Amino acid sequence: MTRYLLRRIVQSLIVILGVSIIAFFLQHIIPGGEARALLGPRATQAQIDAFNQQNGLNQPVYVQYFDYLDHLVHGNLGRSYKLNEPVTSVLRQDMPKSILLVGSALILSILIALPVGVAQAVRRNRTLDYVGTGLSFFLYSMPTFWAGQIVILIFAEKLNLFPAEAPQGSTLGQILSQPSGLVLPIITLALITYASFSRYMRSSAIEALAQDWIRTAKAKGLSNKAILFRHMLRNALIPIATLVGLSLPGVFTAGLVTEQVFNFPGTGLDFYNAAVSRDFPLLLGIILIVSVATVIGNLLADIAYAVLDPRVRYS
Structure with a gap:
C-alpha cells in the first residue's frame, strides 16, 4: 500500500507539472501578448516594453517558465496585476x-x-x-x-x-x-x-x-x-x-x-x-x-x- 501511494504521489506531481506547463504557455499565445491584453489596444510600444521589462516578459519563454517554476516551489504564485498583491x-x-x-x-x-x-x-x-x-x-x-x-x-x-x-x-x-x-x-x-x-x-x-x-x-x-x-x-x-x-x-x-x-x-x-x-x-x-x-x-x-x-x- 505504501509503495502504491508513493507511486501515485509521483504520478500526481507529474500531472500537476504538466498542468502548469500547459496553463503557462497558453497565456503566451494570446494575440498581441500579455502586455497588450492587459494594457489595452491603446498602449504605446514604450509602455509595452516597460511592462515586459518590469515583469520579465522580455526573456525567452522557457526562461520565464523556469523562473515561474522556481517561484512556485518556494510558494510564490506571482503578483496580481489588478489587485496589486501576491x-x-x-x-x-x-x-x-x-x-x-x-x-x-x-x-x-x-x-x-x-x-x-x-x-x-x-x-x-x-x-x-x-x-x-x-x-x-x-x-x-x-x-x-x-x-x-x-x-x-x-x-x-x-x-x-x-x-x-x-x-x-x-x-x-x-x-x-x-x-x-x-x-x-x-x-x-x-x-x-x-x-x-x-x-x-x-x-x-x-x-x-x-x-x-x-x-x-x-x-x-x-x-x-x-x-x-x-x-x-x-x-x-x-x-x-x-x-x-x-x-x-x-x-x-x-x-x-x-x-x-x-x-x-x-x-x-x-x-x-x-x-x-x-x-x-x-x-x-x-x-x-x-x-x-x-x-x-x-x-x-x-x-x-x-x-x-x-x-x-x-x-
Missing part, C-alpha cells in the same frame, strides 16, 4: 470561503443523493423511481446560473425567506456570522451536484442488488435493513467514491458561477474577475490550485477503494 495572499484570504461553500454543498448533495438513490433502486420502476429520475434529469440539465436565478426568485423575492446576496466579508468568520446568506448559494450548488450523484447511486445499488451474495443473504433470512446497510451499501459506494474525486473540478466550476451569481467573495469570484480584467497571474494560480485539488481527490478515491472493498489490495 496571488498567495488573495488565495489565502478567499480560498477558505470557497472551500466552505463547495464543501458544504458537496456534503449536502451526497447526504441527499445516497438515500434517494438507494430508495429508487429498491423501488425500481415505481412511482418514486420515476419521480426521482425525472427530477435528476431536470436538475442535471439545468445551467448553474439559471438555477441560481430560480432559487433567488422563489426564496428571496417571492417568499422573502433568505437574502438574495451572499454574506460579504474578507474573512471566514465574517462569512459565518451571516449564515442565512449562505443558504441559497449552498442550495443552488447542491441541487446541481445532487443530480449526478443520485443517478450513479441508483445504478450502483441496482447492480449490487442483483449479485449472488444478495440472494444468499436473503436466503439466510436476513432482514431487508441488514441486507441494504451491511451488504449492499458498502459495495454500491465504490463508484460513488470515484465520482466524488472526479467531480471536484465540476463542483469548483459550478462554484465559480454560483459565486458570481450571488456575489460570494470567494475564489470563484476572483477567477471571474481575473478573467474579465485579464489578470493572468491570478488566473494561473487558481488553475493550479484547482488542479491540485483534483489530483488529491483522485488519490483519495483510490484509497477509498481499499477501505470500501476488502477484495481490493494494492501492492
Whole structure:
C-alpha cells in the first residue's frame, strides 16, 4: 500500500507539472501578448516594453517558465496585476470561503443523493423511481446560473425567506456570522451536484442488488435493513467514491458561477474577475490550485477503494 501511494504521489506531481506547463504557455499565445491584453489596444510600444521589462516578459519563454517554476516551489504564485498583491495572499484570504461553500454543498448533495438513490433502486420502476429520475434529469440539465436565478426568485423575492446576496466579508468568520446568506448559494450548488450523484447511486445499488451474495443473504433470512446497510451499501459506494474525486473540478466550476451569481467573495469570484480584467497571474494560480485539488481527490478515491472493498489490495 505504501509503495502504491508513493507511486501515485509521483504520478500526481507529474500531472500537476504538466498542468502548469500547459496553463503557462497558453497565456503566451494570446494575440498581441500579455502586455497588450492587459494594457489595452491603446498602449504605446514604450509602455509595452516597460511592462515586459518590469515583469520579465522580455526573456525567452522557457526562461520565464523556469523562473515561474522556481517561484512556485518556494510558494510564490506571482503578483496580481489588478489587485496589486501576491496571488498567495488573495488565495489565502478567499480560498477558505470557497472551500466552505463547495464543501458544504458537496456534503449536502451526497447526504441527499445516497438515500434517494438507494430508495429508487429498491423501488425500481415505481412511482418514486420515476419521480426521482425525472427530477435528476431536470436538475442535471439545468445551467448553474439559471438555477441560481430560480432559487433567488422563489426564496428571496417571492417568499422573502433568505437574502438574495451572499454574506460579504474578507474573512471566514465574517462569512459565518451571516449564515442565512449562505443558504441559497449552498442550495443552488447542491441541487446541481445532487443530480449526478443520485443517478450513479441508483445504478450502483441496482447492480449490487442483483449479485449472488444478495440472494444468499436473503436466503439466510436476513432482514431487508441488514441486507441494504451491511451488504449492499458498502459495495454500491465504490463508484460513488470515484465520482466524488472526479467531480471536484465540476463542483469548483459550478462554484465559480454560483459565486458570481450571488456575489460570494470567494475564489470563484476572483477567477471571474481575473478573467474579465485579464489578470493572468491570478488566473494561473487558481488553475493550479484547482488542479491540485483534483489530483488529491483522485488519490483519495483510490484509497477509498481499499477501505470500501476488502477484495481490493494494492501492492
